[in-house]
Amino acid sequence: MSKTGRDWLKHVPTLPDDPTHPAQIALRTYAVALSLSLGPSIVPFITAILFPKARSSSRTDFEALKRVLRRELGHDGFAFAITLSVAGGAALRQHLWCALRDQDQHENPNSTGTPDKQNSNNSNLFSSLADISNSLKGCVSWLTPVQQTFISYLLSSTVGIFLIQAGRERTSRLNAQARSSSQSLTSPTLDLTLLVLVRALDSLVQTFILRRPVSPVGASSGEGSNHAQKTRAGVEPQLVYERLEKEKVKRENDIRQQWTSQVDAFVFWACSARIMWCFFYEPQRLPRSYVKWINTLANLDGRIIDVLKHIRKGTWSYIAGSPQHHRLLQASAVDLGLPAAWGDPTVLPAYGGSIANEAWKKLGVFNRPGVGGIPCEILHAEVGSSLGLTSSCTANASLRTLKGFVEALAIYLPVHFLPVLLTRPQILMRPHRLLQTLGGAVRSATFLSSFIGLYWYTVCLTRSLVLAKLFPFVSHDFWDGPFGCILAGSLACGSSIWIENGRRRGEMALYVLPRAVRACLPDAWIKSGNRGVKLAERMAFILSTSTLLTAAIHRPDSLRGLSRWTLAFVTNGPNAGFWKRKRQDPSMPATPSIPPTPFLLPQVR
Structure with missing residues (x-):
């Protein structure tokens, strides 16, 4: 040059x-x-x-x-x-x-x-x-x-x-x-605003719940005296006191976080119930990518979802029939190699009891004694067909759970291992830490696969195995309607969150909460496109973003999960916070009499 x-x-x-x-x-x-x-x-x-x-x-x-x-x-x-x-x-x-x-x-x-x-x-x-x-x-x-x-x-x-x-x-x-x-007319930034809003509200709640960590000696006073002067001022005993106080704060915060994890589990359960119900009846309230992901995990024939919507509207009924849509499930039955009559609402029994048994004899169905409605073989589709178990509700739920576990493990292995590989890859050389990380991935995969299995089995327990048999006088227009098996499955599946680790419950709750809030907002209000809606969204985004960024600087302990990771990296760099262990300040006197506690190390939540 x-x-x-x-x-x-x-x-x-x-x-x-x-x-x-x-x-x-x-x-x-x-x-x-x-x-x-x-x-x-x-x-x-x-x-x-x-x-x-x-x-x-x-x-x-x-x-x-x-x-x-x-x-x-x-x-x-x-x-x-x-x-x-x-x-x-x-x-x-x-x-x-x-x-x-x-x-x-x-x-x-x-x-x-x-x-x-x-x-x-x-x-x-x-x-x-x-x-x-x-x-x-x-x-x-x-x-x-x-x-x-x-x-x-x-x-x-x-x-x-x-x-x-x-x-x-x-x-x-x-x-x-x-x-x-x-x-x-729907705001294209609504999902982003709800995401930021939920994270900001969580930060405020965590600020209220958690005690502020103890500040080090002289951090606020800006004193610049040397080590000898600090010793004469009695700072070393003060450091010991601060270390003990930090341990006390950690214990109190751990107890509070245990209670918080229970609240997080309840939030996830309520949000997942709303989301799953909307997936069947009002999918336009959810992001398209989210609907596609749920549909992939559910592995459900789209024609069955269409029938569920018609049952809700009253245009597909076991009692009144369905002049316009009666061929929907007949086509599904034929595709599965079953008689077309098994999907015809005009011949399927609407009630249980002896009336249903007589109808099943004529149709050649032998595994639904005492209950009416659609035969489970159509709902189960080809799951278990190679084993001859398409008629078994237990086998259907078990096989779907197993398949979901394999798919979920492929999702959660990178989720658990990538943060470790990016921050502290050397700990994976220790067998117990490697097994601990692998165990976390297996636990998360078990949570997601149980979510799937619980939904399917609860649906079958409601419409075929238990409730419909106990109340044969109730029409299957109710059992297969929006407040029957679908609602029961939506309420049951979210309880799998208690399998997940307590700290990850919060992240899962924060993941589903924006979508549940979006699903609860009035469609007419969101799609109106008026200035009031835009102004409300802008104010929510501005206040929430400012709250999150302020918390990242002044109260990083109030942030959790991805928001804490991302904002710590953005505001302080890759060598700050839990991205890299802090080295002890050489200007501070060592205190070998008190071993370092886990609280002094960054906590990933």
Whole structure:
């Protein structure tokens, strides 16, 4: 390289070493946000390149790729807007308030925060500007650091939500034009807002529940004396006292978190019940990707879901028949190699008892004594067909549970091992830690597979094995309706959360809660597109984002799970918090008489 080139490089600004510098925060935030938004969007294009035969010309061509890149890399893309919200707030927090404080002290050394009126003889315009400036200066003296941080992120996240909504609305408008359809009035950022809102509310609850950790000696006073002076001041005994106090705080917080895990389990149970009920009857209330994922795990014929919806509407009935939709289950029965009459509502018994037994003799069904409704063979589909167990409800639930366990294990193995590989891979060399991590993955897979098995078996217990036999006079329009077996299965499946680890219950509850809240909001209100809905969503996003980012700086112990991991990395860098074990400060005196406690190490929740 020439001398001129080397001289030019000297003038190029370098990235500051401080991980909390706004430039460093901006780089980390943009990398994380872009991976979350652009990563899933380019998967179809990568698939089209690897498998050219399955390529879709309309969705994976070059023009579609340009639209995706424009959406995600533009100034109104998700990555840039989130980076502006996070890094912009950090810049305001680090520079705005310091500049105002320095200016206030320079101009008014004896100022107490009262606005200056020296410019009262100037024109009205300059007087107003001076009043605003002096008011901001005065705020510095009575606003706490937490309030200053919150206001900084409040300003930056306001700009961020406007950018995100503008970009998503433009994309929605272009997609509607390409499909020659009307643009949806539902906010494209609603799911993101609910996600942030739930995490922020959880942070507030955790702040209220958990005791604040003890601050180290001299952390707030900024004392800079040497070790000998600290010893004469009696700091070493104070360190011992602080270590004991930290252990006490840890014990109290552990007890409180045990109670919190029970509340988390209840929240998950209630949310999963609502979500599963909506999956069958109102799937439009749930994200499409979530509906697709549940449908994959459920492995249920879509025509059965259609029949369940018709039963709810009264257009498919065991009592009144179904003139327009009676062929739905007949087609399913034929596809399974069963008589078409097994899916005909006009011949299926509506009630149990002796009437049902006579009907089953005519239809050739011998495994439903005393109950009516659709034969279980149609619901079970091909599960257990190779073993000749399609008519067994117990075998159906067991086989589905086993299949779900294998699929869930493939999901949870990376979930449990990747964080360890990214942070402390060396601990996997210890056999007991390796088995502990593997046991966690098996436990999580057992939870998810039990979720599936409980749903199926509860449905069969309700409509075939127990309740329908106890009450044969109740029509199967009820047992197969929205408040019969479907409701019973929805209420039962979420109880599998008690299998999961107590700390992971909270993360699971926070995962399903935004979707359950979305499923409870009135459709008419969400799809109205009026200004009141937009304003409410914007306020929720701004306040929630500011709360989360403020908590990440001042109360990181109030964050849990993914929000704690992500915000710790974004705001403090990869060497902060539980991303890397902190080394002991050499300036602090050692206390070998008291061994280090687990509380002193970062706790992943």
